[in-house]
Amino acid sequence: MTRCQVPAVLIHQIEEELDKEEEEMMVFLCRDLAPDLATADLRELLLALNEREKLSFLGLCELLYRVKRFDLLRRILKTEKAAVEANLARSVSLVPDYRALMVEMNENLEKEEVGSLAFLLRDYAPRMKMAKDKSFLALVIDLEKLNLVGPDQLDLIESCFRNIHRIDLTRKIQKYKREALMSSVHSQPVYVNALQASLPNLSLIDPPYNSGIQNTHRLKLQNGQSLIPAEPVHMSIQESGPVSQKVDQYRMQSQPLGICLIIDCIGNDADMLEETFRDLGYDVRCHRYLNTNATVQTLLEVARLQKHRNCDSFICVLVSRGSPQSIFCTDHTFSGFPLEQIKKYFTADSCPELLGKPKLFFIQSYIVPENEQECTSLLEVDGNDEKNIANAKPPCKVTIPQEADIFWSQCKVDASTLEKSGTSSSYYLRCLAELLRNPHKRRLSILDIHTELNRRVYEWNQTADPSQQYSLLLQHTLRKKLFLSPT
Structure with missing residues (x-):
């Protein structure tokens, strides 16, 4: 028999407290964890995830946190919002960032705005079923089925938000894109070949910065080949003498800083x-x-x-x-x-x-x-953290x-x-x-x-x-x- 990580009684107690909208959000958040159960209700989905050992106590806490049921965190799971936030900051999230973003969008949209989005989307998916009372998450699922929206495919929704003048939501999408890009860039290995090792020692932590004129010329090699630097080298021109590199500024380009x-x-x-x-x-x-x-x-x-x-x-x-x-x-x-x-x-x-x-x-x-x-002694930090x-x-x-x-x-x-x-x-x-x-x-x-x-x-x-x-x-x-x- 498969070992379950969360007692069924907890799942039962939580399900009884949630309304239909909150259940829909939870099912959407878990959609990637069990693609074969896309049409299941919340109880069936959570029990299946539990049996497959994909649902832990911390994961259940995160789901309640994402749907903002902080009262159930405290009353049923005996934990606090701050504790969940601290755990999310230092461990891998159960919910993908993309799904968490979509749920956040859903909570920030009025019913009339969802109707406007559905109307705008007719230009892109004319045969998509546009039920009058469809939620934003239901629209997203329909767009996912047509391969028009996904974790790395949010231009369409961003455009629609811009058309209904929800600039705050377009900014959230842009922030998500930047963070996803930075994550993918930093996950790539850095290779240094013999040629690069022979170039001037430029720190990876503090690369050269813009000081006026950007040098976009290729570096000529002895064998006639050329190399375009991975990072543009910025130069400043002195009043006399050769061009010299200026590296007296800290790099401040990351997003976030x-x-x-x-x-x-x-x-x-x-x-x-x-x-x-x-x-x-x-x-x-x-x-x-x-x-x-x-x-x-x-x-x-x-x-x-x-x-x-x-x-x-x-x-x-x-x-x-x-x-x-x-x-x-x-x-x-x-x-x-x-x-x-x-x-x-x-x-x-x-x-x-x-x-x-x-x-x-x-x-x-x-x-x-x-x-x-x-007159009391200074605080001593418990344990070996320090x-x-x-x-x-x-x-x-x-x-x-x-x-x-x-x-x-x-x-x-x-x-x-x-x-x-x-x-x-x-x-x-x-x-x-x-x-x-x-x-x-x-x-x-x-x-x-x-x-x-x-x-x-x-x-x-x-x-x-x-x-x-x-x-x-x-x-x-x-x-x-x-x-x-x-x-």
Whole structure:
């Protein structure tokens, strides 16, 4: 007898709680897992997947998460939305990204809009059955049968969304395409032949960048053959002398540019920061009101993400009460966690995927007076998580210092600021967001942006009460110019 991974009683309890639309979404999500059961109902499908050992407890959690039944996650499966998200970030998903995207689209469409889509699709599939009350997912299935839509075939749906003025949904499709393209590119092996090995040593981590004039000439070989470089070599022309390569900028071309981790333990700035860095092209992971243990675990989980390998940078924003050297998060014991340790989680020895890439930290510390802090020891991380990260093997022949490529901006202000205006955002973070949103300022290097940030904070302090004045510290080990925009 085949071993089942999920008790049948759980499947029964969940099925009883779902409405018809939610059942349709679940069946659609599982469509690729059992193609021979395309017409089965939800119970038959889940039982079959269970018997074939394709459905695990985590997979069942993911399905409920995808249809946004977080109440059933908690009540029946005894888990939380955050736990499912953390598992999805570090393990392989049961549901293909394409199917998850289509379900997300389905939830964002009104009935009238689905009718408009069905009407537009008559031009492409005139004989397709267009029932009046057909759902978007049913339309997608019909288009899949005609080979007009698929994981790598979304131009038709994108065009239809554009015609009904759902630009937000066209952007979601475009983002999916970019991520799929990046995934396929990075999955290809890189081969270096003897000829390429004889060329100048160009780092794979930091390839040459556009500095004005692109060199598209072929490189002539001694035997008369020519080689077109896999990456265009960009050159700058000096006033005199030979042409030389300019490699003094960090590569910022990946999509997304990187992961941006935001931990706001105060709660006044998260929305503003999330919007700012998402608009810049970052994959934003936002957390609010974490205690110290949760903060440390979140940092460790993000440091382990393999996604860093395909990204060109990393950003971490922390907002918390604390001392000049540590953060307290939402804990009232003021045990604190050292800021220096946070930086170490993302250095090259701890996070090899970020070797040679810029790592930016923006810290807003609301300083609690020493007489209000409890004298307790610093937090100790449970288990071997920290040790395992520190012992991760970096790539061979590392020539970049482990502490390189770090940009550390820390702003300190008295915690009494929060008591006087508990809902106001940090002036430091507000100015940072304004500068990064300004299309003209955004063209500046990060050091020039921070200089402007210094000026604004200094002007604020000129008229502010001493207890409301901000102290700004910048430390960095950047080796090149950094622009927070594709270069």
